[in-house]
Every structure is written in C-alpha cells, then in structure tokens.
Amino acid sequence: MPTPQRHTPSQPDSAFPTGPFRFLALDVETANHDRGSICQIGVACVRPDNSIETWVTFVDPQTATWAFTGLHGISQKTVRGAPFFADALAMIEAPLQGVTIYQHSGFDRSAFRAACAGLQRSEPDWTWQNSVTVARRAWPELKGNGGHGLASLKRHLRLSFDHHDAGEDARAAAEVVLLAEQAHGRSVCFHDT
Template sequence: MNKFGHLPTPPDGPFRFIALDVETASRAAGSICQIGLCFVSDTGTMQTYSVLVDPEDPFEAFNTELHGISAETVRDAATFPTVYAALFDRLNTHSLVQHSTFDEKVMTAACARYDLPMLTSHWTNSVKVARQAWPALKGAGGHGLANLKKHLGLSFHHHDAGEDARAAACVILKAEETTGVRLAHLKTNRQLNLPI
C-alpha cells in the first residue's frame, strides 16, 4: 500500500476502462518515474494502483517539486521495461483514458526509447469529454484537473499518478452522469485479441 491506499498489485479484470496517468523525472518525454492506473468496472467501481519507476535519467528540480518523487524515492524501483511488461496485457486489452494527451505521448516515447511494442488500445482524452459535459468552464478556469476538482467536488492529491488516474476516471463517470450518455467506445473487453 502506498500513502494514498492504492492497491499493491494491479487487480484482475475485465474492466470497462482503465484510466492512466504518468509522472516524469524531467522534460525528457520518456523519463517516466511513476505510473498510476484506475481500473473501472461496469458498475463504476474504481480500484487504483500506482508504481514507482526508475527513469534511468536525472531528476529535474521542477519535476520533483511538482510530484515529490526524487532519485532517492525510486532507488529500489524497477525500470520501465520491467514495469511495462507486467502491465502490458492489461493495458493493451482495455480502452484507456488520459487527461490530455500527455500520458499517451510519454508512454509512446518510453516504448520507443527501450524498443518495446506500443500499446494499440483506444485512448480517450477526458479533457475533450469534460469540454462537452461542462462547456461553461471554458474561460472560467478551464478543464484541467485542478479546476475540475473544484467544480466537481473531487477529492484527490494532484500530481500523484494513481490519484490523477482516479480523477480522470471520475471525470468520465461524472460527465456521463451530467450528459446522461455512456461513452459507447468505453466497453468491457473491447479488445479480445491479445498480442502473441
């Protein structure tokens, strides 16, 4: 268990979708130092998991100030290829949610850096979903997680990957409540073809 009570290991699915968030050690796109996942069931139950990653890159002060993760924090953590291998099948067989497109870009950069297979999952950007559900927020703080936290009354610790993944999942579920429409492309077992 980490300090926010996230699961010590990822749960077994299937899930309706998985929200994903990453934190990075520096401006280098592939410098992932934490991956957070929120697993959402058909009934809306959420389970959150996060894992520290040794980025094999130096940490920049700005990033550490933002998320509190340093070289010391990840001293005993596994590197990205090890963590990714353990998560790949779960991620690649579910629809993924991210808040903005940052997380997909960083995951893609890390895969390229280590010459690993890219995820072929469908990614949903919860910022776009939030814009449709709450258009009045444009120009009134916007649709970033910090403003949505205030507007929607969400409770989470910003810039922890597991917490931000849970927040992105909450944005999707609350948007569906607000609009009265479930996002059709977020389905349990959307992709059944596991890679060989």
C-alpha cells in the first residue's frame, strides 16, 4: 500500500475526484462531544485498479467549544476561512451518491446525521457500510487481542497513517477493506452488512 501523505489545508486541496470508484471510505473529526461539530472531513476514493485518491477539507463547525484539539490538533484558528458544514456537504453530496461508503465504526454516519439535523435537513441517502465489520470477519483472531479499531489494525496490518486526521483515517479504512479482500481473495463490497 502506498504511504498516505498528510493533508492540512484550510480549503479543499482540489475539487472532489471524479469516478468511477469501486468504493469510498469516509472519516470525520469533531471539535467536541457534539457529533455535529464536524471540523474535518476526509474521503478516500478507491478506483477500479484499487488506487486510492484522498480528498480532505477542514470545516468550520461554528462553535466556541474545542474539547478535542489535543486529540487531532485542529482548533478554531485552523478552520478559519474553511467552509461551513453546509458548503462542505454541497461539495460531496452528489459524488458520494450511489457509491458504497465505508466508515470505521458508526461514528461518522452519526456525525453527518447530527450535522444535517443542525441544518434542519435529513442526512444524504448514501449507502453506508462498516469497515470494522469487514475487519472482524477478515481477522477474527484480533478479538480480545487488541481489537479491530484503527490503532490496533495499524499495528497488525502494518498500516502507515497519522491517526485522528480525517483524510488519513479514511485512507486507512479503505486500506483495511482492500487488505481484507486480499486476505480472502474476493471483493467484500456490498457483502458486509
């Protein structure tokens, strides 16, 4: 797997990549305990040849409470000039439609649901799957032996990424799915409910 590069833009690096994609992996970071306080979105786009292109943006969650800065390093100063959630969602809503989106646990979808509720709108009708479920099926021996969180999988699978950066965590979730496919010799897309 290629080593991911850390992205720390206040604006998206570029326009969202164009498909086709086999699947996507999405991760968010939040400013505080409010799941709707999304301050960074990362999307790893897996192409038919299994190459991964990562898109990432900071998001201004319009909050004064930054309880998680020590975890991810993102602060109110970091997101100054970044798009608000409604604008960030507008950048990705259509491209993510109709493509399977992996999240590593249920947190990311719940964060989108909460942020959308803050806008008094429903969450996008995206197809979500869970890379934790994929990892549990691929490496059952990790149950009780570090588990299937990204930090444990980083050690077990020798992944190289900077945990708690949405772009890198999204890429790591995509790599987990790809490595599970390699381990089992088949595609796991659409089969991990």
